[in-house]
Amino acid sequence: MCGIIGYAGPRQAAPILLEGLKRMEYRGYDSSGICVGTADGAGSTSYSLALVKKIGKIQALRQVVPKDFPGSWGIGHTRWATHGAVTDRNAHPLLDNSGRIACVHNGIIENYRALREMLEGEGVVFQSETDSEVIPNLVAKYYEGDLESAVKAALANLQGTYGIAVIHAAEPGRIVGARNGSPLVIGIGDGEMFLASDVTAMISHTKQVVYLNDGELVVVDSSGFRTTDREDRHVDKKIEKVSWELGAIEKGDYPCYMEKEIFEQPESIERALGGRIDFETASAKLAGLNLDRRRLGEISRVEVIAAGTSWHAGLVGVGLLERMARIPASAELASELRYRNPVVQRDSLYFAVSQSGETADTLYALREMQRKGGHVLGICNVVGSTIARESEGGIYVHSGPEIAVASTKAFTSQLAAFYLFSLLMSRMRDLSISEGSRFARALAGVPEQVKKVLAGRDEIQRIAKKYSHSRDFLFLGRGLMYPIALEGALKLKEISYIHAEGYAAGEIKHGPIALVTPEVPSLFLVPDDELREKTLSNMKEIKARGGPVIAVGVEGDDEVAATADDFIATPRMDPRFYPFTMVVPLQLFAYFCALDLGRDVDQPRNLAKSVTVE
Ligand code: M6R
Numbered sequence: 001m002c003g004i005i006g007y008a009g010p011r012q013a014a015p016i017l018l019e020g021l022k023r024m025e026y027r028g029y030d031s032s033g034i035c036v037g038t039a040d041g042a043g044s045t046s047y048s049l050a051l052v053k054k055i056g057k058i059q060a061l062r063q064v065v066p067k068d069f070p071g072s073w074g075i076g077h078t079r080w081a082t083h084g085a086v087t088d089r090n091a092h093p094l095l096d097n098s099g100r101i102a103c104v105h106n107g108i109i110e111n112y113r114a115l116r117e118m119l120e121g122e123g124v125v126f127q128s129e130t131d132s133e134v135i136p137n138l139v140a141k142y143y144e145g146d147l148e149s150a151v152k153a154a155l156a157n158l159q160g161t162y163g164i165a166v167i168h169a170a171e172p173g174r175i176v177g178a179r180n181g182s183p184l185v186i187g188i189g190d191g192e193m194f195l196a197s198d199v200t201a202m203i204s205h206t207k208q209v210v211y212l213n214d215g216e217l218v219v220v221d222s223s224g225f226r227t228t229d230r231e232d233r234h235v236d237k238k239i240e241k242v243s244w245e246l247g248a249i250e251k252g253d254y255p256c257y258m259e260k261e262i263f264e265q266p267e268s269i270e271r272a273l274g275g276r277i278d279f280e281t282a283s284a285k286l287a288g289l290n291l292d293r294r295r296l297g298e299i300s301r302v303e304v305i306a307a308g309t310s311w312h313a314g315l316v317g318v319g320l321l322e323r324m325a326r327i328p329a330s331a332e333l334a335s336e337l338r339y340r341n342p343v344v345q346r347d348s349l350y351f352a353v354s355q356s357g358e359t360a361d362t363l364y365a366l367r368e369m370q371r372k373g374g375h376v377l378g379i380c381n382v383v384g385s386t387i388a389r390e391s392e393g394g395i396y397v398h399s400g401p402e403i404a405v406a407s408t409k410a411f412t413s414q415l416a417a418f419y420l421f422s423l424l425m426s427r428m429r430d431l432s433i434s435e436g437s438r439f440a441r442a443l444a445g446v447p448e449q450v451k452k453v454l455a456g457r458d459e460i461q462r463i464a465k466k467y468s469h470s471r472d473f474l475f476l477g478r479g480l481m482y483p484i485a486l487e488g489a490l491k492l493k494e495i496s497y498i499h500a501e502g503y504a505a506g507e508i509k510h511g512p513i514a515l516v517t518p519e520v521p522s523l524f525l526v527p528d529d530e531l532r533e534k535t536l537s538n539m540k541e542i543k544a545r546g547g548p549v550i551a552v553g554v555e556g557d558d559e560v561a562a563t564a565d566d567f568i569a570t571p572r573m574d575p576r577f578y579p580f581t582m583v584v585p586l587q588l589f590a591y592f593c594a595l596d597l598g599r600d601v602d603q604p605r606n607l608a609k610s611v612t613v614e
Contacts, residue, residue, distance in 0.1 A: 001080040001612045002092075002106035003027035004184075005201050006165040006175040007073060009192025009222045014069040017076035020194070020201035022058045023249060026257075026403050026602070026609040027106075027197060028080025031055040031091035035102040036071025037172055047169045049102050053091035057603070073173045073221075075165045075195075077104035080608040083112070084129030094133045096140035097124050100169040101147075103139065105132035106197055107161035107182040108613050115157060131160075139166055148219050151176045152232065155217070161360070161613070165195050178217040182612050183358050183386060186210040186218055186225050188239065193220040198610075199242050199384075200249050200401060207242040211384050240384060248400045257602045258404035258495070262587050263454055266447040268409040269580070271398040272416035277444055282436030283427040284420040289377060290393030291349075297428055299349045304331040305365045305376075306353035307611070309407040309490065310414060313379075314353050315483035316579045317418030323576075324439075325425035334361035335614075337368075344372035351394070352378050355402055355410035356610040357385020366390060379417045381410045395421070404602045405609050406495050408587045411487065412450070412580055419443050419577075442574040446581075452571045453584045460585050463550060463566045464592030467521050473500040474512060474547075475586070477525035478535050480579050481505075484525055488586030495604045496594040505538040516547035523589070525582050526553040526560045529575035539563050552585050 003024030007013045017034045033053030040046045050071060054061045058078060077092035084090035093102040109115070112131035115138065120126070124137045138154035139147070147168045155162075161181030167174070177184050177195045187194030187202035187209055194202040195218070199209050210225070212218060216235055218227045227235045254260035261268075278285050289296075302321055304314030314331035321329045332342075334352075338361060344350075352366040357380040366376050366387060378391030381399050388394065397413035423443065427436045467473075473492060477485035482504045489502035503512055505524065516522065522542045526535045539549050540563060551564035554572045561567040568589075570581045594601050 001028055001608045001610060003078045003197045003201065004075065004104040004106050004163055004165050005197070006075045006177065006195035006220070007192070008173050008175055008220055009189065010072060011192065012069070013071050013074035014065055016205070017074055018058065018062055018065065019204065020196060021061070021076050021078045023200045023203075024196065024198050025058050025078055026405055028078050028608045029057050029603050030079045030081045030086040031088065032058050032061045032076065032078040033091045033093055034061070034065065034074055034076040035093040035167065036069060036074030037167060037169055038071040047172050049095065049099060049167070049169050051093060051095065051102065053088050053093070055086050055088055055091065073167065073175065075102060075104045075167055075175065082108055082613055083131040090128045090130050092132060094128060094130065094136055096136035098140060101136045101139050101143070101166065103132065103136040103164055103166045105135055106163040106612065107180070109134060109158055109162065110160035111158070135164060136166065143168070147171050147174060147176050148217070151178060152217060163197055173221045175220050176217065177212070177220065179212045180214050181360065184212045186212065186220060188225070192222050193225060195220055203242060203249065204246050208239050209242055209384070210237045210239055211389065243383065244400055249403060256404065258406055258408065258591055261402055261404055261409045262584070262591065264400070265409050265412050265454070265584065266451045268399040269412050269416050269450060270447045271400070272413035273420065273444065274398065276420050277440050279437070279440055281427070282433045282440050284424040286395055286420060286424060288393055288395055293428065296425070298347055299327065299425075301345060301348040302327055302329040302351065303348055304329070304351045304353055305334045305337055305362055305369065306331065307334050307359050307361050309411050309487060310353040310355060310362070312483045312487040312490070313411050313414035313418065314351070315486070316415055316480055317422070319480050319483070320418060320422045320576065321425065324422045324431065325429050327425060334359070334365040338365040342369070342372070344369055344374040346373060348374065350374050350376040352376055352387050352391060353414055354378070354385070354387050355381045355407055355414070357382040357387040358610045358612050359387070360612050360614055363387055363390070379414055381413065403609070405604055405607045406491055406590070411583065415579055416446070438574070439576070442577055446577055449571050449573055449577070449581050450584055453581050456568065456585070457588055460568060460588040461592040463568065464589050465596050466566070467548075467550070468496065468593040468596040470498060470519065470521050472515065472520045473498055474508070474515065474520065474522040475500060475502045476505040476508060476522055476538060478505045478531040479529065480576070481525035481527060481582065484579050484583050484586065487583055488523060488590070491587055491590035492593060494607060495590055495601050496597055496599055497605070498593060505535050508538060509541065513541065513545065516542055516545045518546045518548065521548040521550060523550045523552065523586070524564070526551050526557070527575050527578040527582065528554045528557060528572065529578070536560060536563065552582050
């Protein structure tokens with residue numbers, strides 16, 4: 001939530017800041033701004049700060065930044081509003097009262113009211129309604145000729161979360177950054193340095209990065225960087241190399257990222273599985289778990305901690321683990337778990353699942369479980385993300401960067417991670433080698449099956465057009481299809497703004513069936529598994545009440561096709577694998593509905609990709 005960027009080097013800063021903000025736009029897109037240090041005249045050694053801010057997307061900012069906006073160091077921000085409406089004034093960067101210090105902030109300052117009152121008592125006049133504006137004014141209060149010391153002193157007053165970048169007109173070429181709960185990455189270029197919330201902001205300039213940890217502060221200028229901790233001690237940092245290419249974050253020939261990411265799934269699932277299926281032993285190789293066989297054998301319970309789509313992947317994962325490995329398992333919403341004083345058991349294994357690896361709720365739940373002695377592993381997509389680094393091991397899903405706010409390819413890759421883990425655990429328990437081999441072969445075949453589903457895009461688009469003007473929708477499924485129903489409903493509501501409820505099909509008679517009218521369609525997930533007959537009966541109950549029914553089923557299932565008004569066929573396969581293939585039509589259905597309604601598919605209203613606030 002919110003993206004921040006800083007640049008210090010020989011080049012003009014503004015175009016680099018704008019490009020970086022554009023690449024981070026998915027983190028927040030209410031408003032944005034940049035501030036650069038600029039000489040007070042040709043050859044002058046004194047500098048001032050030049051600031052431009054604008055509500056709307058980065059394109060709106062681009063239009064108001066003068067072509068020749070001089071300054072070779074500066075900071076920028078793209079906002080997802082928390083405190084204060086979406087206005088030019090509330091956009092970042094925010095200045096102190098003197099206009100000599102500028103700050104960009106990602107996070108929430110919880111004690112900002114008290115700080116604001118204190119600073120107002122000292123004569124500061126606030127220009128915005130944000131919590132963040134206390135930061136540049138605190139830095140000004142403590143400034144005695146050294147920005148780094150002043151930022152440190154200011155930070156000592158703050159409660160809450162932050163990733164910040166601060167500049168001072170009196171210290172040309174220098175940026176001070178700090179992190180506590182919101183990500184910050186240093187980029188090392190050739191004679192130039194970057195600072196950003198996310199590597200995507202600087203990948204076109206450098207692949208050499210350093211991840212800051214909470215409690216660390218960095219000073220960068222064109223010659224390099226220096227990191228310290230809260231106690232002012234030097235911290236040695238490891239330089240890491242980003243493994244993906246710029247092309248991975250470009251749309252290519254696709255009209256938007258979501259479509260690109262949906263269609264990338266055969267390859268992204270393949271990458272998640274890559275080399276991890278051990279056909280010889282009919283098991284899985286997951287070295288990143290950092291757990292030996294003895295420790296794995298002692299696990300008596302698995303608990304997943306996650307939010308949104310990642311939670312849905314966790315629900316499928318626990319269903320599979322329970323079924324295959326006969327391990328008690330549950331998936332918890334991180335935002336609930338973190339405040340529940342959960343019971344942590346030493347022989348339990350906890351998985352924090354997160355595409356971004358930065359979701360605040362999941363991160364704080366992970367820390368709480370660790371504080372209570374829980375062993376937490378991560379299932380993350382973003383390499384080097386906070387959750388990945390703070391977990392004791394885990395599984396990278398390697399979907400590649402996911403830019404569209406609605407998660408698609410990360411979901412199926414998270415499923416792949418759970419299927420691998422289930423194979424590993426069940427082979428250590430009751431699963432025979434022949435059963436394990438069958439499962440392993442079916443898992444390896446998933447990318448091909450997903451390709452077949454994607455080939456049906458035109459038919460799904462036709463059906464989406466027919467229903468896109470509905471106001472309400474029900475998504476229904478049983479067993480492993482229940483989380484897929486939840487996921488389908490989430491996809492539809494977040495990008496098309498159609499109200500959709502995901503429900504366990506067996507639950508509709510306990511209340512939701514009252515919603516059914518000819519105007520409220522129900523989308524059923526009907527694999528040919530042991531629950532097919534039950535789901536079919538639920539479909540008939542809806543039909544009997546005049547509700548339109550769309551069924552996502554299995555090719556050749558004439559009875560389901562005849563019962564439904566519209567039928568989306570998916571390839572017949574081992575029923576345990578339908579979550580992979582049956583979620584794809586739902587992603588496409590939501591996408592085509594949103595397209596038909598003219599929605600901003602990649603950046604839907606009020607949302608942001610990486611939810612780093614509570
Ligand atoms: O990065 P995470 O997987 O931790 O994100 C969790 C949710 O915020 C995320 O899945 C959200 O629900 C997506 N917008 C769903 O498409």
